Amino acid sequence: MDYPVNASAGAVDVEMNFEGMFRAYFKSLHAYAYTILKDEDEAEEIVQQVFCRLWERRSSLQIVHSIQSYLYRSVYNDCLNALKHHKVRQAHRQYAMAQGEPESRGSAVSYKELQLRLSDALEKLPEQCRTIFQLSRFEDLKYREIADRMGISVKTVENQMGKALRLMRISLADFLPLFLFLFIETKIS
Incomplete structure (x- = not known):
């Protein structure tokens, strides 16, 4: 059963199609996300986010294959991103514990120094x-969104991000664990 996303029928028909699609796929997508994440609430949140994005982009979204494969691929990608984020947070926790109390004077000084060095490193790019x-890490845009906004290819965005991260790692080598926590999270477009 396939549901049109950007149907030319009236808004009521599109809403009814979307609601039917939500009812038809939510449980199975939730179960799929749960097998990856092993967390009921997070799985539910991921599936809801996928449907929200689908609804927000319904007028411009062009699905090449079936809506079912699109939904499953979106849930899969979002689950992988969530797992990567968990690893980054865990690495930061371990780093913070190794450095001592986050409220300590030394950590506050390190964070301020990181902010200054980050500003300097950004200026040098x-x-x-x-x-x-900045669009990727501060405005949380995906590579495709950046490419569309700037009128460049996704490949150019990927290359420029690689260059930026490489230069930032060199400039912030002393703060690499904290830098990784704050900025290095792979975005899948």
């Missing part, structure tokens, strides 16, 4: 590279 990095 080439303009396009800096813009792409």
Whole structure:
């Protein structure tokens, strides 16, 4: 059973199709997400996010294959991103524990110093590279969204992000564990 996402019928028909699609796929997508994440609430949140994005993009979204395969692929990608985020948070926790109390004076000084060094490192990046990095990490845009906004290819965004991260790692080598926690999270477009 396939449901049109951007049907030319009236808004009521589109809403009814969307609601039917939600009812038809939610439970199975939730079960699929749970097998990956092993967390009921997080699985539910992931599936709801996928449906929210689908609804928000319904007028411009072009699904090449079936809606079912699109939904499962979206849930899979979002689950992988969540798992990566868990690993980054865990690495930061271990780093923070190894460094001592986060409330200590030394940590506060390190964080302020990191902010200063981060600002300096950002200033040293080439303009396009800096813009792409800021859109990705500070505005939380996916590579495809950055490419569309800037009128460049996704491949260019990927290359520029790689360059930015490489240069930032060099500039912030002393703060690498904290830098990794704050900024290094792979985005799948």
